[in-house]
Amino acid sequence: MPTVTATKKKTVRINGCVASAQAAKYADVDVIAAYPIRPYTATMMALAQMVANGELDAEYIVADSEHSQLSIAHGASSSGARVFTGSSGVGVQFAYELYSPISGSRMPVQMMIADRTLDPPGDFGSEHTDALSTRDMGWLMGWACDAQEAFDNHLIAYRIGEDRRVLLPQMVCQDGFFVSHITSDVELPDSSQVREFLPPYKHPYPLDPRHPVSHGPQIMPEQGPPLQLERARAMEGSMAVIEEVHKEFGEIFGRHYDPWLEEYKTDDAEVVFFLQGGHGVTARFAIQHMREKGLKVGMVRLRTIRPYPTDRVCEVLSKFKVVGVIETNMGLGSPSSGGVLYADACAALYEAPERPLVISFMAGMGGEAIVLKEFYWMTEKMIQAQKRGKIEKRTHWVGFEE
Amino acid sequence: MSYTELTVWTRGIIMDKEGRDIVNSVSASARLEGKYAQAMENYVDNPDRTNAPTRKYCRVSDRVLENELTYENEHPNIVVLVEDTMVKGWDYMRGMPPGGTLIINTHYSPDYMLRFVPGVERLAQLVCVDAAHLAHHKWLYYRLGELGLDRLSTEGAAERSKLIAPDIAAPLIAALVKSTGIVKMETILPMIANKNAFEMALSEMKIMQFNPVAV
Numbered sequence: 001m002p003t004v005t006a007t008k009k010k011t012v013r014i015n016g017c018v019a020s021a022q023a024a025k026y027a028d029v030d031v032i033a034a035y036p037i038r039p040y041t042a043t044m045m046a047l048a049q050m051v052a053n054g055e056l057d058a059e060y061i062v063a064d065s066e067h068s069q070l071s072i073a074h075g076a077s078s079s080g081a082r083v084f085t086g087s088s089g090v091g092v093q094f095a096y097e098l099y100s101p102i103s104g105s106r107m108p109v110q111m112m113i114a115d116r117t118l119d120p121p122g123d124f125g126s127e128h129t130d131a132l133s134t135r136d137m138g139w140l141m142g143w144a145c146d147a148q149e150a151f152d153n154h155l156i157a158y159r160i161g162e163d164r165r166v167l168l169p170q171m172v173c174q175d176g177f178f179v180s181h182i183t184s185d186v187e188l189p190d191s192s193q194v195r196e197f198l199p200p201y202k203h204p205y206p207l208d209p210r211h212p213v214s215h216g217p218q219i220m221p222e223q224g225p226p227l228q229l230e231r232a233r234a235m236e237g238s239m240a241v242i243e244e245v246h247k248e249f250g251e252i253f254g255r256h257y258d259p260w261l262e263e264y265k266t267d268d269a270e271v272v273f274f275l276q277g278g279h280g281v282t283a284r285f286a287i288q289h290m291r292e293k294g295l296k297v298g299m300v301r302l303r304t305i306r307p308y309p310t311d312r313v314c315e316v317l318s319k320f321k322v323v324g325v326i327e328t329n330m331g332l333g334s335p336s337s338g339g340v341l342y343a344d345a346c347a348a349l350y351e352a353p354e355r356p357l358v359i360s361f362m363a364g365m366g367g368e369a370i371v372l373k374e375f376y377w378m379t380e381k382m383i384q385a386q387k388r389g390k391i392e393k394r395t396h397w398v399g400f401e402e
Numbered sequence: 403m404s405y406t407e408l409t410v411w412t413r414g415i416i417m418d419k420e421g422r423d424i425v426n427s428v429s430a431s432a433r434l435e436g437k438y439a440q441a442m443e444n445y446v447d448n449p450d451r452t453n454a455p456t457r458k459y460c461r462v463s464d465r466v467l468e469n470e471l472t473y474e475n476e477h478p479n480i481v482v483l484v485e486d487t488m489v490k491g492w493d494y495m496r497g498m499p500p501g502g503t504l505i506i507n508t509h510y511s512p513d514y515m516l517r518f519v520p521g522v523e524r525l526a527q528l529v530c531v532d533a534a535h536l537a538h539h540k541w542l543y544y545r546l547g548e549l550g551l552d553r554l555s556t557e558g559a560a561e562r563s564k565l566i567a568p569d570i571a572a573p574l575i576a577a578l579v580k581s582t583g584i585v586k587m588e589t590i591l592p593m594i595a596n597k598n599a600f601e602m603a604l605s606e607m608k609i610m611q612f613n614p615v616a617v
Binding site: 369 | 430440441442443445446448449466468469470471472473
């Protein structure tokens with residue numbers, strides 16, 4: 001039985017953190033495992049109020065650390081509960097041990113990440129390194145660029161992760177501050193729409209004393225390969241489900257997302273930004289201004305990074321002359337000596353018959369806003385590379401160079 | 403093109419709601435008037451500590467806000483001090499373009515307060531309003547039990563009181579709207595809980611006018 005009160009569609013002005021809490025409420029989650037760390041704290045506090053006010057009937061468990069938080073989430077999911085948890089920055093790291101076991105036991109736990117820099121600098125600002133460092137742990141992962149998209153991504157991710165063809169946990173990410181603390185108009189759906197889109201969760205093999213099953217037992221080495229292959233297949237197989245679910249979401253809610261990439265003014269673009277998350281909002285304004293000056297610049301925003309849409313990225317990015325990857329993450333010693341997005345983009349482009357030049361831009365580090373003039377500067381670098389026919393260097397640190 | 407930045411300086415926890423009510427009500431009113439507007443708290447000041455200075459921001463424009471993701475108001479046209487001892491110790495005038503307005507909750511006169519204000523040459527007007535008195539605050543730290551929030555932090559918490567400006571924010575909003583015209587009186591008044599204090603402030607506020615020079 002749904003425990004959420006029936007509600008009509010309405011538009012409210014909320015920030016990304018509250019949008020995530022609202023999404024968890026609409027998803028009628030059973031267990032919330034919480035531990036405070038900014039900026040995620042605002043989400044757990046909003047949920048605590050909902051539970052206290054009787055708006056949401058859920059077990060609200062405050063853990064003693066992020067490690068316990070994810071352990072609780074794992075256990076609750078194993079018993080068949082729909083679980084919501086979340087964290088930021090170093091909190092995401094402290095729970096690291098749990099990410100592989102949760103995806104390994106195929107538990108569709110959902111974790112909200114509001115990005116925060118790791119230490120150093122440890123400030124409250126958004127770098128994607130916290131979540132990205134866990135990107136190969138078998139969790140579905142993607143970034144929203146505003147509060148509405150964050151809300152929608154939570155519902156979409158539950159539906160994908162809980163699909164029996166997938167059964168994988170999901171990290172639903174948003175930039176700290178740029179999404180988590182910026183308010184905008186968010187359309188909250190009619191509860192009947194959510195009921196239609198997201199059926200109650202039912203795990204096929206929950207822990208149940210009446211029907212004993214084993215989860216996560218110690219196994220012998222020879223049992224390892226098939227288990228890993230199964231998980232890899234689940235991740236790969238999720239791609240078809242992801243497309244199907246986004247399509248259905250659009251039909252029910254009227255907001256149609258490309259599951260993989262948002263293309264902005266790319267039709268005749270020669271140089272494009274390739275980025276994730278909230279900076280896409282400012283990128284659009286920068287592109288409008290540069291277009292007025294006749295520059296053929298556009299943006300491709302990656303919406304889902306795990307599973308990585310290799311074929312789609314290859315097909316789309318190979319149309320351009322220069323791709324400027326805006327990293328917003330640290331990949332110390334990575335192939336570009338910059339961030340980690342560059343390597344994935346280049347790998348995807350490797351099989352393209354005609355490859356664009358690829359430049360990595362270290363911008364928005366420490367959670368700094370990427371301002372219009374920095375987008376202009378990066379565009380200039382891309383245009384110079386286009387004219388020259390080769391890049392000046394792989395990685396530019398924006399704000400540190402002429 | 404008209405673009406206005408409003409920065410409210412307040413004190414963590416004990417007067418946090420007041421600051422938030424000011425920027426939220428102005429932003430909501432501006433949007434009702436068909437403008438683009440945004441209200442937010444300073445991200446780095448939070449989670450706030452009791453008494454620590456915290457800043458709340460509002461931006462109102464007749465064009466879409468392209469700097470929506472910028473953390474701070476870099477050039478505030480209007481500055482509000484929710485508590486009068488804040489007049490010393492912080493450079494709340496930093497970045498203010500000539501022609502600015504400073505509004506202080508104080509029982510002192512603009513004449514008296516002026517000596518503490520850094521960068522007075524940027525001001526077009528200094529407004530003093532005895533908001534605590536008009537809202538029947540015997541003193542600012544009075545009625546702790548009725549404060550909006552718990553004593554830990556306001557980060558992410560909702561107010562216990564759902565009312566907008568039930569308290570010292572109401573006279574401050576009145577002084578702000580009357581002296582700057584940032585939004586129309588008739589748009590914002592219906593939102594204000596303490597209408598009595600709001601209306602009294604309209605006649606009790608003291609304005610000192612200047613001819614600002616470019617700095």
